[in-house]
Structure formats: C-alpha cells, structure tokens
Amino acid sequence: MTRAVVTEADIDEIALGAAVLGTGGGGDPHVGSLMAKRLIRLHGPVALRAVDELTDDDFVVPIGGIGSPSVSVERIQAESELLGALDAIERAVGRTPTALMPIEVGGGNSMIPIAAAALAGLPVVDGDAMGRAFPEAQMVTFHLAGYGPGTTVLVDHHGNEVVSRPVDGAWSERLARAVTVEMGGGATMIDYAYGGAVVRECAIPGTLTLAKRIGRVLRGHGSDGRALRDDERIAALCADLDAVRLFDGKVSDLQRAVEGGFTRGAAELDGVGTDRGSSFRLDFQNEMLLGRRDGILAAVTPDLIAVLDLATGVPITTESLRYGARVAVVGIPCDEKWRTEMGLKTAGPSHFGYDAEWVPIEHLAARREGEVAR
Amino acid sequence: MTRAVVTEADIDEIALGAAVLGTGGGGDPHVGSLMAKRLIRLHGPVALRAVDELTDDDFVVPIGGIGSPSVSVERIQAESELLGALDAIERAVGRTPTALMPIEVGGGNSMIPIAAAALAGLPVVDGDAMGRAFPEAQMVTFHLAGYGPGTTVLVDHHGNEVVSRPVDGAWSERLARAVTVEMGGGATMIDYAYGGAVVRECAIPGTLTLAKRIGRVLRGHGSDGRALRDDERIAALCADLDAVRLFDGKVSDLQRAVEGGFTRGAAELDGVGTDRGSSFRLDFQNEMLLGRRDGILAAVTPDLIAVLDLATGVPITTESLRYGARVAVVGIPCDEKWRTEMGLKTAGPSHFGYDAEWVPIEHLAARREGEVAR
Numbered sequence: 031m032t033r034a035v036v037t038e039a040d041i042d043e044i045a046l047g048a049a050v051l052g053t054g055g056g057g058d059p060h061v062g063s064l065m066a067k068r069l070i071r072l073h074g075p076v077a078l079r080a081v082d083e084l085t086d087d088d089f090v091v092p093i094g095g096i097g098s099p100s101v102s103v104e105r106i107q108a109e110s111e112l113l114g115a116l117d118a119i120e121r122a123v124g125r126t127p128t129a130l131m132p133i134e135v136g137g138g139n140s141m142i143p144i145a146a147a148a149l150a151g152l153p154v155v156d157g158d159a160m161g162r163a164f165p166e167a168q169m170v171t172f173h174l175a176g177y178g179p180g181t182t183v184l185v186d187h188h189g190n191e192v193v194s195r196p197v198d199g200a201w202s203e204r205l206a207r208a209v210t211v212e213m214g215g216g217a218t219m220i221d222y223a224y225g226g227a228v229v230r231e232c233a234i235p236g237t238l239t240l241a242k243r244i245g246r247v248l249r250g251h252g253s254d255g256r257a258l259r260d261d262e263r264i265a266a267l268c269a270d271l272d273a274v275r276l277f278d279g280k281v282s283d284l285q286r287a288v289e290g291g292f293t294r295g296a297a298e299l300d301g302v303g304t305d306r307g308s309s310f311r312l313d314f315q316n317e318m319l320l321g322r323r324d325g326i327l328a329a330v331t332p333d334l335i336a337v338l339d340l341a342t343g344v345p346i347t348t349e350s351l352r353y354g355a356r357v358a359v360v361g362i363p364c365d366e367k368w369r370t371e372m373g374l375k376t377a378g379p380s381h382f383g384y385d386a387e388w389v390p391i392e393h394l395a396a397r398r399e400g401e402v403a404r
Numbered sequence: 405m406t407r408a409v410v411t412e413a414d415i416d417e418i419a420l421g422a423a424v425l426g427t428g429g430g431g432d433p434h435v436g437s438l439m440a441k442r443l444i445r446l447h448g449p450v451a452l453r454a455v456d457e458l459t460d461d462d463f464v465v466p467i468g469g470i471g472s473p474s475v476s477v478e479r480i481q482a483e484s485e486l487l488g489a490l491d492a493i494e495r496a497v498g499r500t501p502t503a504l505m506p507i508e509v510g511g512g513n514s515m516i517p518i519a520a521a522a523l524a525g526l527p528v529v530d531g532d533a534m535g536r537a538f539p540e541a542q543m544v545t546f547h548l549a550g551y552g553p554g555t556t557v558l559v560d561h562h563g564n565e566v567v568s569r570p571v572d573g574a575w576s577e578r579l580a581r582a583v584t585v586e587m588g589g590g591a592t593m594i595d596y597a598y599g600g601a602v603v604r605e606c607a608i609p610g611t612l613t614l615a616k617r618i619g620r621v622l623r624g625h626g627s628d629g630r631a632l633r634d635d636e637r638i639a640a641l642c643a644d645l646d647a648v649r650l651f652d653g654k655v656s657d658l659q660r661a662v663e664g665g666f667t668r669g670a671a672e673l674d675g676v677g678t679d680r681g682s683s684f685r686l687d688f689q690n691e692m693l694l695g696r697r698d699g700i701l702a703a704v705t706p707d708l709i710a711v712l713d714l715a716t717g718v719p720i721t722t723e724s725l726r727y728g729a730r731v732a733v734v735g736i737p738c739d740e741k742w743r744t745e746m747g748l749k750t751a752g753p754s755h756f757g758y759d760a761e762w763v764p765i766e767h768l769a770a771r772r773e774g775e776v777a778r
Contacts, residue, residue, distance in 0.1 A: 122496070122567070188571050192579060193496070195565040204586050205566060212582040 035075040036144055036154065040242060041067045047244030048140035049345035050267070050336045050362075051237070055293075055316035056137020056163030057095045065107070066141045069148035076144055077153035079129050081235035088226030090155060091119055091127040093146050094139035096167065096184070096206055097216035108187050111218040112146040115185040119220045122181045122193045131155035131229065133170060133222065135237035136163025136317070137347070142218070157233035159222060161365040162334050165292055165316035167206050168199025169377045171232045171367050172222040182206060182221040186213035207290065215288065234365050243270070248343045263343035264358050273362040274395040276321055276328050277310040278303045278340055281355045286348070292316050293348050302340070302356060310359060312337065313384065314348045320384050321359060328398070329361035330384065332368035332377045333391040336360045361391040409449040410518055410528065414616060415441045421618030422514035423719035424641070424710045424736075425611070429667075429690035430511020430537030431469045439481070440515045443522035450518055451527035453503050455609035462600030464529060465493055465501040467520050468513035470541065470558070470580060471590035482561050485592040486520040489559040493594045496555045496567045505529035505603070507544060507596065509611040510537025510691070511721065516592070531607040533596060535739040536708050539666055539690035541580050542573025543751045545606045545741050546596040556580065556595040560587035581664065589662065608739050617644070622717045637717035638732050647736040648769040650695055650702050651684040652677045652714055655729045660722070666690050667722050676714070676730060684733060686711065687758065688722045694758050695733060702772070703735035704758065706742035706751045707765040710734045735765040 036044070045063035052059065070076060084090060093115060095107060120126055130143040130150070135158040147154040159170035167179065179202035184192040192209050196202035202221060210217045224232075243253075247267050250258045258266050268275050279299030286295035294315050301308040310328070313320040318335035321328045329335045337346045340356040351357075367373055369390070379386040410418070419437035426433065444450060458464060467489060469481060494500055504517040504524070509532040521528040533544035541553065553576035558566040566583050570576035576595060584591045598606075617627075621641050624632045632640050642649050653673030660669035668689050675682040684702070687694040692709035695702045703709045711720045714730040725731075741747055743764070753760040 188575065190571055190575050190579060191569040192583075193567040197563045201562065201564050205564060205583055208582040208586040209566075209579055212578050 034078045036070070036078055036238070037075045038067050038070045041070070041141070041144070043245030043249060044238060044241045045141060045245065046248050046345070047241030048135055048137055049347065050244050050248070050338070051161070051241055051334065052136030052163040052317070052345070052347070053334045053336050054314055054318040054346070054348035054351070055165060056134050056139045057142070059138045059141060062138035062141025062145065066145040066148065069109070069145045073148045073151065076147045078156050078238065079153040081155060081157040081230055081233045084129065084155065084226035084230050086225060086227045088128045088229070089125040089223065090129045090131050090226060090229045091116065091220055091223045092131045092133035092143070092159060093218065093220050094133045094142045095216060096219040097210045107142065107218050109149055111185045111187055112142070112149055114189070114191060115183050115218045115220050116146065116150055118183045118185060118191050118193055119181065119223055122183065123223065127152060127223070129153045129155050131233065132158040132238070134158055134160040134163045135241055136160065139163065140238065140241055154238070155229065155233065156238045157235040158237045159233060161234040161237055163317050164377055167203040167219070167221060170199070170222055171234060172224065172228070173199040173376060174367055174370065174372045175232045177222065177224065177228060177232065179221045180223055183219065184209050184213070185218045188213070211290065234367065260342060264338055264360065267343065268360060271362050272392070273360050274329075274391055275358060276361045277301065277308070277323055277359040278305045279310050279357060279359070281351060281353050281357065284351060284353050286351070295348070297351055299357065299359070312359065315382060316348060318348065319382055320379065320386060321361070323398070327386050327389065328394055329391045330379045330386050330388055331382065332364040332373060332388070334362035334364055336362060361395070363391055408452045410444070410452055410612070411449045412441050412444045415444070415515070415518070417619030417623060418612060418615045419515060419619065420622050420719070421615030422509055422511055423721065424618050424622070424712070425535070425615055425708065426510030426537040426691070426719070426721070427708045427710050428688055428692040428720070428722035428725070429539060430508050430513045431516070433512045433515060436512035436515025436519065440519040440522065443483070443519045447522045447525065450521045452530050452612065453527040455529060455531040455604055455607045458503065458529065458600035458604050460599060460601045462502045462603070463499040463597065464503045464505050464600060464603045465490065465594055465597045466505045466507035466517070466533060467592065467594050468507045468516045469590060470593040471584045481516065481592050483523055485559050485561055486516070486523055488563070488565060489557050489592045489594050490520065490524055492557045492559060492565050492567055493555065493597055496557070497597065501526060501597070503527045503529050505607070506532040506612070508532055508534040508537045509615055510534065513537065514612065514615055528612070529603065529607065530612045531609040532611045533607060535608040535611055537691050538751055541577040541593070541595060544573070544596055545608060546598065546602070547573040547750060548741055548744065548746045549606045551596065551598065551602060551606065553595045554597055557593065558583050558587070559592045562587070585664065608741065634716060638712055638734065641717065642734060645736050646766070647734050648703070648765055649732060650735045651675065651682070651697055651733040652679045653684050653731060653733070655725060655727050655731065658725060658727050660725070669722070671725055673731065673733070686733065689756060690722060692722065693756055694753060694760060695735070697772070701760050701763065702768055703765045704753045704760050704762055705756065706738040706747060706762070708736035708738055710736060735769070737765055
C-alpha cells in the first residue's frame with residue numbers, strides 16, 4: 031500500500047489478512063469485503079491516514095459490527111445503518127467525524143470502516159485498537175491506556191438507535207451486548223471515538239497495511255517478489271510474522287453455540303503429517319482464545335491463534351469451521367500493549383475463565399522444542 | 405387539592421390512592437413517597453399544572469422507574485439519577501423541560517415525578533398516560549393516539565446513561581427492558597416527552613387529584629365530609645369510583661418470580677364472609693391483570709384490579725402480597741381510551757397471552773348478579 035488510498039483491488043488482500051488477524055472472529059470478512067468493494071466502486075477509493083498523521087483537530091470514529099459472527103454472515107449491514115451511526119455520534123457529541131477507524135483490524139470489522147469511509151467521503155486510519163480481534167467491547171488499547179468508551183452508538187437495521195454514556199468499558203460491553211441481543215444478535219457500533227491526540231497515543235499503527243501484507247503472502251506473493259507455491263504460503267506467513275506453526279490436523283470434534291450474543295465452543299483436531307498421533311484442542315468465544323496440544327498449553331489469548339486451511343492457507347472463522355476440515359493452527363505474538371499487566375487483566379486467559387496462565391507464545395514454542403529435542 | 409400545589413402533607417394520600425390505581429404494580433409507592441416528602445421539605449411544594457393549562461411552548465417530560473417492583477422496594481432511586489435523566493433528555497432533544505408528569509399514576513411512579521419536580525424546581529402535571537399502572541413501556545395513551553416513544557432515556561445508579569430513539573413503542577419496551585435487566589433490574593426512565601399540545605391531546609387528566617381523593621377515602625375521609633369507620637372504607641371507595649367489590653378472601657397459594665425484568669406470578673384466594681366456599685385466582689405481571697372467580701372471568705386488563713387489605717383498605721402490591729393475607733379484590737373500570745380497539749390490542753388480555761376475551765368489568769358484574777339472582 032505505497033499509495034495512501036484503499037482501492038477496490040486492495041480489499042480482497044486486506045480482508046484475507048484481516049481474517050488471519052481476526053483469529054476466527056471479528057465478523058465475516060467476506061460479507062464486509064463485498065460491501066467495501068461495492069461502495070468504493072460507487073464512491074471512489076478511500077484515503078488512508080497513518081496514525082502519526084492525525085492532528086489534534088481530528089475526530090476519529092471507530093465503527094464496526096458487534097454481535098455473534100454467526101449472525102453477521104447471515105445479514106449484511108445496511109448503508110443506512112452506517113450513515114445512521116455516524117449521524118448519531120455527530121449529533122450526540124457535537125463533533126463531525128474527520129476519519130474512521132477499525133476498532134479491530136480482525137475479520138469483517140476491518141472492512142466496515144472502509145465501507146463507511148467510502149460512503150461518507152472520509153479517510154480511514156491505518157491502525158486499530160486491538161491489532162487483532164477480541165470478543166468484548168472493552169478489549170481495546172484505549173481501555174488499556176485508561177480511556178473510557180465515551181459516547182457509544184448502536185444502530186440496527188430496524189432503524190433503532192441507542193446512544194449510551196457508560197461509566198466504563200466493562201459497562202459499555204454489558205449494555206451494548208444486551209441491546210445487541212435484543213436487536214437480533216447483530217448491530218453497528220461506534221465506541222471510543224476520540225480526538226487525534228488520543229488515537230495517536232493509543233492506536234496500534236499500520237494494521238491495515240499489515241493485513242494487506244498478510245493477504246498478499248497468502249495469495250502467493252512472497253515478500254521478496256517471488257511467487258509462492260500453495261504449500262509454501264503458511265511457512266512464508268510464519269516467517270513474515272515471527273509466528274509459530276502450532277499444529278497441522280483434521281477437525282474431529284466440534285461444539286459451537288450462539289449464546290449471549292457470542293459464538294462459543296471448542297474444536298478437537300487429530301494430527302496429520304508430522305503431527306500424526308497428537309491432538310489439539312481449540313477453545314473459542316467468537317475468536318480462538320486457547321490452544322492445547324496433547325493437553326499442554328500451546329497458545330493463549332492475548333496472543334493470536336489463527337486457523338488456516340492446510341492446503342490453501344485461507345483463514346477459517348470459528349463460524350465456518352467444519353468437521354473433517356484439514357487445518358494448520360498458527361500462533362502469532364500479540365502487540366506489546368497486550369503483554370502488560372493491564373493488557374493481560376483485560377484479555378488474558380483468566381478474564382475468559384480459562385484455567386491457564388499466559389505465557390508468551392514464543393516461550394511456549396521454545397519449551398516444546400526443548401522437550402521434543404530431549 | 406384545591407390549591408394548585410402538592411405539599412408534603414398531600415404525599416401520603418396521593419401515594420395511597422396511587423397504590424390502588426397501581427393495581428399491585430407501578431413500583432413501590434412507600435419508597436417513592438419518602439423521597440417525595442424529603443425533597444418537598446428541602447425545596448418547597450411542587451406546583452400542580454392541569455393538563456388543559458399546558459401550552460404549545462411546554463415541553464412535558466414523563467419520568468419514572470422501570471423494572472421489577474421487587475427490585476424497586478430494595479433500592480431507592482438516587483437524586484443524581486433523576487437529575488441525570490433530566491439533563492440527558494435536555495441534551496438529547498435540545499429542549500428544556502417545563503413540566504414533569506407521571507407516565508403512570510399507579511404506584512411509585514406517581515411519586516417519582518413529584519420528587520423530581522421538587523428537585524428541579526418544575527411543576528408536575530395533574531395527569532398521566534395510563535390512568536393506572538401497566539407493566540410495559542408502550543402501554544400509554546400516547547401510543548394509542550399513534551405517537552412514538554420519541555427520545556427515551558435510561559439512567560442507573562452506577563451513572564450509566566442510555567439514550568435511545570426506538571422506531572416504535574414495542575421496540576422501546578424491548579430495548580429498555582434489556583438495558584434495565586443489565587442495569588440490575590431497575591432504572592430511571594424518560595419516554596414520550598412531548599410538547600404541551602400532544603400532552604393535552606393524549607394525557608388522562610386529573611389523575612393525581614383522583615389518587616389523592618382515593619387516598620382520602622381510604623384514610624377515612626368520606627366524600628361528604630363524614631369520618632368513615634375502617635370497615636366502611638372499601639365500600640365508600642367502590643361507590644366513589646363506580647368500582648365492583650369482586651371478592652373477599654384469604655391468600656391460600658402464591659407463586660411469584662422476578663423474570664425478564666418483571667415480577668410475574670399468580671395468587672389463589674379462599675373466600676371469607678359472604679364469599680366463603682368460593683375461590684378466586686389473580687394473575688399478575690407487575691400489575692394484577694386477570695381475576696377469575698371459581699374459574700369464571702371476573703375482571704381483566706385493561707380494567708383495574710386492586711387488592712386491598714380487608715380490615716384497613718390499604719392496597720397491597722404484587723410484591724408485598726403474602727400467604728394468609730385477608731384481602732378484598734376490587735375491580736375499577738379503566739379509562740375509555742383503553743376500551744378502544746387499539747387500547748385492547750395494546751393492553752388487553754391477548755397481549756399478555758391470557759386465554760380470555762375482554763368484557764367490561766361492569767358487564768361481568770351484572771352477569772354474575774343475574775346468575776346469583778337466578
């Protein structure tokens with residue numbers, strides 16, 4: 031992305047990379063990509079603003095979908111929802127948005143702000159507040175830095191509009207989730223809308239560009255310009271991201287339910303190839319959050335766990351995971367902001383009720399290598 | 405209430421009458437009355453505005469509690485909640501309230517606007533949008549006349565503020581109920597805030613004055629100035645309101661649960677006195693909604709069903725109903741606005757899922773008299 035615009039041609043690559051960073055959640059990127067492409071075709075390319083280009087006069091509005099990914103694949107957000115949400119935040123706060131931003135780069139929520147930016151004639155910020163996807167509204171870098179959700183907006187396809195001023199991020203999540211369930215399990219949300227200075231302080235920069243780079247690798251464009259064979263892509267991706275290939279396996283068991291506005295469940299994998307004879311368990315709540323190899327912790331939130339199609343490298347969401355699918359599980363180190371005490375308290379394993387302590391994915395990998403070598 | 409003010413001395417009588425009109429629901433009037441008395445003591449009497457005195461320049465704000473009465477007896481609304489809600493509606497709509505109004509005269513929701521009016525230095529309107537209490541937010545005369553909820557406000561004691569623009573009354577109820585449950589089962593709500601012209605068209609006039617008249621009778625002040633003995637009060641009340649004494653009995657069975665933000669259940673009564681040998685069943689959802697005598701329909705929503713202490717005439721809420729209590733069940737004809745097709749569709753028995761057709765309480769009483777005479 032050397033030009034500072036997002037064109038229709040960029041969308042599929044960004045969406046593909048965003049699906050990897052979405053670790054199975056963040057809404058369906060395919061549905062969002064269709065919307066973004068259509069709106070760029072209609073209204074022209076979207077200007078891309080680097081995080082460090084934001085000025086104090088900017089009013090940056092993160093916009094995306096909230097709810098269960100299982101609902102988001104069934105229902106495309108309407109243009110009227112996006113414009114309604116932008117109109118509501120402007121009315122409620124009395125400031126006109128100057129740029130939109132993904133609240134999470136992962137999954138479809140990378141696409142919604144691009145689509146909305148095309149529609150509203152605004153730039154989109156090359157950054158986000160997670161560097162991945164997370165299932166709850168307070169799991170954002172703004173929260174880690176002590177900023178509240180501010181004025182939040184929820185709009186649904188019926189035309190209902192709910193503007194809240196929750197006292198903190200946890201209350202924002204609680205109220206928004208209850209309203210979203212009532213709205214039918216999915217809604218358009220704006221929260222953590224802040225001036226340019228706060229966004230410069232808090233946002234994880236360059237994540238749309240990162241998503242595009244990941245997408246390009248998975249489409250066979252090596253970082254050295256060389257074309258990659260299908261079976262080279264996952265390895266190239268791991269090299270590019272300092273990621274760990276945790277497991278190759280076949281889905282042998284799958285529990286999944288939509289409850290409380292989330293897609294929750296677990297998948298069991300039987301090893302294939304060099305992992306034959308081992309098993310791997312994945313736990314998810316919208317996103318993949320915990321991976322255990324033969325009962326031993328292999329990766330855990332806030333580090334990223336991506337599930338990719340073994341043959342093509344295409345990422346698989348928690349919603350589209352199917353019995354019998356052959357997949358590679360890849361662990362990616364999360365942004366340093368999540369590796370703090372506040373980061374781990376907010377999105378570490380204990381928050382989700384998992385009986386595991388966070389260990390950096392690279393340490394877990396080194397541990398295992400040590401054991402395998404012994 | 406010849407003086408057009410509400411004084412501290414009026415509150416207990418209004419609260420008592422409001423509890424009758426509350427038909428068991430509308431929030432606990434005792435808790436609300438303590439708050440209203442305290443705030444009148446601090447800030448002075450509250451001016452009372454007749455509905456037909458409202459001008460087109462007025463912005464009339466109905467304010468009250470939403471949630472399960474079982475929660476409202478445990479938790480007094482904070483003054484900050486009331487002021488926060490008024491501040492939120494002013495910010496969201498851009499109009500300064502000129503008068504407050506009970507959304508329902510029944511129960512504690514008669515007291516909240518008086519308390520808030522004392523606090524804010526505003527008059528309170530002598531009227532409401534139900535002429536009683538109802539459990540759901542769209543069950544108001546504004547809705548019957550085709551007016552939507554407008555901008556609605558929910559505020560809780562944590563300091564959370566939720567401002568919605570629901571597309572209609574049913575959506576307002578749905579969204580508000582979900583938020584209220586999340587807020588802990590009780591919140592301060594503003595909805596159907598309208599200009600004076602709409603309120604003149606829709607409100608049921610004189611209901612605070614009516615509540616006071618009922619309260620005076622139950623405290624032994626006959627309408628002819630004569631003091632009433634305890635055992636004359638219920639009869640005097642029935643004569644004053646064209647009400648029907650449906651049953652005298654003792655609570656022999658009681659099911660009651662707080663679910664989905666409501667207090668729901670049923671009570672069985674065994675007849676005493678002239679009703680010995682008969683039984684009576686009361687069904688409630690916050691309010692008493694359906695009464696059956698020996699399995700035969702005796703009274704049904706939207707007509708009012710009040711349960712009074714047999715000895716003292718003091719009304720009993722669905723929350724305070726106890727096994728063994730000796731009570732009189734009184735049926736009161738509802739306002740004509742509820743006896744329309746739209747009124748019955750909105751708050752008639754089929755809306756609540758009761759297998760009964762609405763028949764005016766006076767017809768049901770005449771039918772029974774005919775049968776008893778035969």
